[in-house]
Amino acid sequence: MDTARGALSKASPVSKVPATRTSDLAQQVATRPLPSTARRLRRGGVANVVVMTVAAGIVGTLAIPAYAFAPGSEGPQFGTSAETALTKAQAQTVEVTDDVIAAPVTKDSFSATTGEEIRAAAEAAAAAEAARQAAEAQMASYAAGYSGLSADELAASPVYGSADPASVFAVAQQYLGVPYVYGGATPAGFDCSGLVKYVYAQFGISLPHSSASQAAAGTQISESQAVPGDLVVMPGHIGFYAGNGMILHAPYEGTVVRTQPIWTSDYYIVRI
Template sequence: MTAATAIVATLALPGTAIAPPANAESNASAEAVAQLQATASQEIELTAEEAVVVDATRAEFGATDPAALRRAQLAAERAAAAAAWRGPSVSDFLANPPYPNFSLDRVVQVALQYQGVPYRYGGATPAGFDCSGFVQYVYAQFGVSLPHSVSGQDAAGTRISRADARPGDIVIMPGHNGIYMGNGTFIDSPRAGGVVSVRPIWTDNYWIVRVGI
């Protein structure tokens, strides 16, 4: 009976209570683990309009497993955000950049304008950014075309030493990135439930990429 009770108690634990793998990198901080857990969450808040899109997607494809439903929900959220945004897009900026003369100092100023914008998976407008979408949107205003992916942005630039890093360069880490602010900080769009903000770089597993100059 005791064993059965223990099994039931284990099954009742929420997903975010599951411990990280034993072989996780030793330098992973609690915040990094929390980021992974937040990203893996199966919960998402939807407006009534987004819920209709998700229901239609589920009905069309007959998706029943949580992973497929999650993808449908994220697609609906991204579509709703794109529909809601009426300002310039990345492609608009690339066609007519408001800052044609590239400057790392100006990159910092532009990036700071978006503090408080919420994280949105797949987002690349001020209606909501994911990490690489935020970097892409800021750099597009200088006529610099970057792919919408961390690995693509890493490959698009030149890696430089941390000693040579300047505010406005791009901070790359496994699966995440942001814009360097100096003194061990960066500005990024962190994870579901977060907003664009300046914060310390929490891990030593990062490198600096320079593009534009």
């Protein structure tokens, strides 16, 4: 054994390297540039680490619930409180205490025509039409019984000369008792303006068959100046002044030409 160790010692002598040289050698190896193959392997490993990190981030992002990105996701609608559970239930019961003040209730005001009002209006219209037809028939009947000249014919061939108020009133008095006929303008029947038209026509003065137009044809005078034969003008009516606050006129249907007190203060005097 001793002989063998001695032979081994002689065959491969081991040289001792100082410690300072060992450290210098390690530093040289650490600072020595790596071969190109080693550098490629090193870069590939870093790239793999980066790709794995990014992929893990994407997967983690997709796994986050959608409401995590919603503004206000910390609100009660995402909670599981008892109130939230109630709002998701289909049937709910709400109790209101007696001291709750009810909101005032208002509604639009409107009026509607009732069926009764419509029927009444239709009946009134029918009655008015019937009255008009009756008056027209009456006027036709009176006209058929009158063979004299019309007012327009008389105006073209007057009977009298000067149309002073006294003369006009004397002619108007001749027709007292003639029945009122709507639209009438002959001695067969007169309405208010028809009487005035027919009387003045006999003096050669042609007037329209309208109370307002007849009033516009004259000159308004004061009541203190009025004499029999002037015209008394009221809203929708006209007649001859008869003196002492009286009027000679054809009043309305069912009456006759007559003289009576003026019944209203709403009038004025016109002289033609």
